[in-house]
Amino acid sequence: RLMGRFGITMGQFKTAVAEYDTTGERVGDDPAWATTRKGEYLARMICTECHGSRLTGAPDPGGGMGSPSLSGALGYTPEEFVTLLRTGTPRDTTRKLTLMAEVARGSLTHFTDDEITAIYGYLKALPATGVRVESRVSSP
Secondary structure (H helix, E strand, O other), rough: HHHHHHHHHOOOOOOOHHHOOOOOOOOOOHHHHHHOHHHHHOOOOHHHHHHHOOOOEEEOOOOOOEOHHHHHHOOOOOHHHHHHHOOOOOOOOOOOHHHHHHHHHOOOOHOOHHHHHHHHHHHOOOOOOOOOEEEEEEOO
């Protein structure tokens, strides 16, 4: 253990931090961040858990209804969308979204108004077919 620490101190071993590229552009530096990138980032980090990687919905493995496509956000006004994310109440108040209400009140309440606006803008910009999935192949 002591020899390992000594080796790191002497530069014999590289840590993960040493491999981090600090010269690359950061997300916030991208001009598109001000339009849809912030919303894309938030939607892909949060919404994909329930709505699938393409945001087109996901079946319930238990045989229930599953989750809907987020293209449904197209029918919401900005105010209705805020209500949905803050309370889990859909624009059609006769419907009950049990899981969405639980998630909204438990996790999504931490979103700022700015973040909700960014997610809404991103979802409005998506085609009805959801997120375009790109295959990332690194070239030699």
